[in-house]
Amino acid sequence: MQKQITCNIQLTGFNNTILLQAVEQIKSELKEKKFTQFKIYSLPKKVKRFTVLSSPHVHKKAREQFELKIHKHQLTFVNNKSEIKEMLNFFKQGCVKDFGYSISLKK
Numbered sequence: 791m792q793k794q795i796t797c798n799i800q801l802t803g804f805n806n807t808i809l810l811q812a813v814e815q816i817k818s819e820l821k822e823k824k825f826t827q828f829k830i831y832s833l834p835k836k837v838k839r840f841t842v843l844s845s846p847h848v849h850k851k852a853r854e855q856f857e858l859k860i861h862k863h864q865l866t867f868v869n870n871k872s873e874i875k876e877m878l879n880f881f882k883q884g885c886v887k888d889f890g891y892s893i894s895l896k897k
Contacts, residue, residue: 796896797874799865799881800833803889806861812889813863819880820867828867836860 799816803809813830820828838858845852867877874895881891 793870793897794868795871795874796866796868797877798894798896800892800894801863801865801889802891803861804859805888806835806859808888809861809863813865816865816880820865820877823873823876825867825869825873825877827869828865831864831866833862833864835862 801809801812803812817828817830836859838860840856840858842854842856843850843852844854867874869877878893881893
């Protein structure tokens with residue numbers, strides 16, 4: 791019997807609709823490969839705000855504000871080593887684009 795390995799994949803992106811489409815694509819890939827134990831979590835988004843002076847010289851009160859929203863989702867699944875390798879190859883092929891991801895494995 792092979793050991794079970796827990797794989798956590800954290801997806802981050804600026805556009806929530808593209809990120810949700812990617813999560814659905816990954817979910818369908820997991821179901822296609824017969825992964826039984828997987829969960830998808832929606833993590834809290836981070837908002838970074840920037841304030842910039844619009845006039846470089848005297849008008850100190852004239853400012854513009856910008857914000858950058860970072861959306862996150864996490865996939866967690868448990869399976870044996872060979873099936874997790876198949877899933878990691880799916881990420882290496884570049885089937886998922888327009889966002890970043892980080893992968894962590896635990897025994």
